[in-house]
Amino acid sequence: MKNVKYNENYSYEDVEAICKFLLEKSHYRPKIGIICGSGLSNLADILQEQEVIAYSDIPNFPTCTVQGHRACLVFGILNDKPVICMQGRFHKYEGYSTSKVALPARLMYLLGVEIMIVTNAAGGINSDYDPGNIMIIKDHINFPGMAGGSVLRGPNDERFGPRFPTMNNVYNDKLRELVKVAAKNCGISNIREGVYCFLGGPSFETVAELRFLKAAGVDAVGMSTVPEVVAAGHCGLKVCGLSLISNKAIMDYDTDDKPNHEEVLDTGKTSCANIQSLVSDLLRLIEV
Ligand SMILES: O=P(O)(O)O[C@@H]1C[C@H](O)[C@@H](CO)O1
Numbered sequence: 371m372k373n374v375k376y377n378e379n380y381s382y383e384d385v386e387a388i389c390k391f392l393l394e395k396s397h398y399r400p401k402i403g404i405i406c407g408s409g410l411s412n413l414a415d416i417l418q419e420q421e422v423i424a425y426s427d428i429p430n431f432p433t434c435t436v437q438g439h440r441a442c443l444v445f446g447i448l449n450d451k452p453v454i455c456m457q458g459r460f461h462k463y464e465g466y467s468t469s470k471v472a473l474p475a476r477l478m479y480l481l482g483v484e485i486m487i488v489t490n491a492a493g494g495i496n497s498d499y500d501p502g503n504i505m506i507i508k509d510h511i512n513f514p515g516m517a518g519g520s521v522l523r524g525p526n527d528e529r530f531g532p533r534f535p536t537m538n539n540v541y542n543d544k545l546r547e548l549v550k551v552a553a554k555n556c557g558i559s560n561i562r563e564g565v566y567c568f569l570g571g572p573s574f575e576t577v578a579e580l581r582f583l584k585a586a587g588v589d590a591v592g593m594s595t596v597p598e599v600v601a602a603g604h605c606g607l608k609v610c611g612l613s614l615i616s617n618k619a620i621m622d623y624d625t626d627d628k629p630n631h632e633e634v635l636d637t638g639k640t641s642c643a644n645i646q647s648l649v650s651d652l653l654r655l656i657e658v
């Protein structure tokens with residue numbers, strides 16, 4: 371087991387100190403931030419003129435404990451735009467405090483990022499979805515948030531955003547349309563658009579839970595993203611969310627199939643090239 375500190379709280383000043391460290395280390399002033407989901411760390415490979423900083427070299431920065439998350443920050447250029455890419459996120463189920471899970475979005479905000487592109491691996495609940503499909507997140511269901519476990523729970527620091535932020539259009543409609551254009555440009559036909567549901571994990575869902583989610587209108591289920599998106603929406607970032615459908619949710623009792631993290635990582639390996647072209651063309655289309 372790594373010697374991981376789970377519970378520290380990250381105040382505005384703590385995030386500011388990390389931001390200052392990075393701005394001193396790097397000459398980049400990123401306008402776009404990317405978070406890589408499980409098995410999708412290679413997404414950062416599309417950045418040119420890279421400056422890579424390991425999370426462990428950043429004072430007071432959390433680490434990653436989940437396989438498939440590389441724990442590096444990569445600065446670089448993509449289609450003439452300065453970008454920061456996080457190879458590895460912090461999940462609530464790892465035991466991290468809410469302010470640690472919110473850190474990537476808040477750090478991006480203080481660095482001057484305007485658009486956050488967040489990716490994840492998710493289980494496909496919609497019966498039309500297959501592994502390898504890419505789902506543009508149109509909206510989310512924040513299960514822990516609906517039950518009092520919001521990433522914004524606790525004292526509100528107005529310097530990040532208001533006490534009661536709206537989540538309408540948090541997955542920015544113009545960005546969603548641009549992703550569709552980018553998918554066409556790249557010849558990616560297996561693009562979908564749907565609702566992502568965030569559950570606490572780390573156990574995968576039971577059949578009964580999956581049937582419940584399907585009845586509630588969920589298209590894909592995962593264990594991340596929403597806390598980052600809520601924190602990003604809180605501080606006014608525009609968000610684009612992409613789920614790689616890594617496995618089909620198992621909705622039947624009469625099967626020996628089981629979801630597993632290896633399958634999730636394998637789909638990431640085989641589908642990362644599609645996400646790379648999609649994000650690359652999206653950045654060409656975005657104006658910042
Ligand atoms: O970080 P993401 O949401 O991409 O990772 C998913 C959810 C769990 O962390 C893991 C399960 O295989 O993949």
Ligand SMILES: Nc1nc2[nH]cnc2c(=O)[nH]1
Binds near residue numbers: 492494592593629
């Ligand atoms: N909760 C959940 N997260 C996932 N991440 C990748 N696949 C899955 C899944 O089937 N369920």
